[in-house]
Amino acid sequence: MNLLGSCFCAREIAPAMMERGSGHIINFTSINGIHPAPGVGLYGPTKAAMANMTQAMAIEWGPKGIRVNAIAPGMIDAGMSKPIFENPKYGR
Secondary structure, rough: OOHHHHHHHHHHHHHHHHOOOEEEEEEEEHHOOOOOOOOOOHHHHHHHHHHHHHHHHHHHHHHHOOOEEEEEOOOOHHHHHHHHHOOOOOOO
16 A cells, blocks of 8 residues: 555546646655664555655656655654654664
């Protein structure tokens, strides 16, 4: 879902955006795609791939009026990051 879901959605809507000559696509990457952390498996590599896909879409679709950008938030205290925030060594 991380990469393929975003890819499929963008490919589905891009033709309509190209037809009208404008559009905006925002993908969510992660700081973990730039600085991998232990214990998160393939999450980081999929987010790195998302950043690369975003750049490729921007290069290809930008001249057709579609702006493609990514947001790469840092870690938040929720879900799979909970064990990291509970670790007293976090933040050193």
